[in-house]
Amino acid sequence: MIQRIQTVFLFLVAVAMVLEVSFPIWEQFNADQTQMMVLSAWSLDTLDVQTNAVLASENKIFIALLAILSAGLAVFSIFQYKNRTKQMFLNMINSIALVVNLALIIWTSHSANQVFNPTEDGTFVFGFYAIFGGMIMNLLANRFIRKDELLVRSVDRIR
Template sequence: MIQRIQTVFMFLVAVAMVLVLIFPIWHQVNPSQTQMATLTAWALTTIDVESGEVVASSSMIAIAILAFISIGLALFSLFQYKNRTRQMFLNMMNSLAMVINVGLIIWFSHNANETINPEVNGAFVIGFWAIFAGMIMNLLANRFIRKDEMLVRSVDRIR
């Protein structure tokens, strides 16, 4: 049923992935304060701090595509409450998409860090941590779906 607790968790997965699309994911300022790099789901942008103009920008659309896939899987899984095994499978695929997204983010930020200033590490910000919040919510949703499935099987066994 749609009013179950796992529905709330799956909706929160979608909200967390929307946060990934909206907020920056990684940020670095080099020690001499001349350039600043910001990774979002859409692009990696390097800005000259003094003039405020964009020095370099490269598209990171793969992060946004995976975030949209995660949003779609979470919302589609939300309405698959009549088939709990399909719902668990969709959540498992969503977890895989989020893990791949984290891997891409780490890879892109590592490459950007080497380009700008390898001595100083950048900082992961709210967009990055929102993916982990989504993963935890997805895990909790699967746990409650599995609990419902075990309850239904136990009731069928009693009859």
């Protein structure tokens, strides 16, 4: 049924992915604090700190596409409540997409850090932590779907 707790968790996965797309993921200042590099789900921008002007921009749309895919899978999974095994399979694929998204973000931020300011580490900000929220909510949703499936199987065995 659609009013189960896993529906809330899957909705929160979609919300977390929208937050990832909406907020910056990683920030780094150069050694003399005059320039700043910001990674969002859409691009990797180099900004002038004083004027806030974009000096350079690299397209990183693959991060946003994976986040949108994860949000779409979560919403689609909500409406697959009649087929719990399919719902668990969709959530497994969503978990893989979330892990790949996280790995791409870490790889992108690490390689940008090596070019921009290798002496100091950048800072992960709100968009990065939204992914972890989405991962946790996805795991909780899968747990409760599995719990429902086991309950239905035990009731069928009694008949």
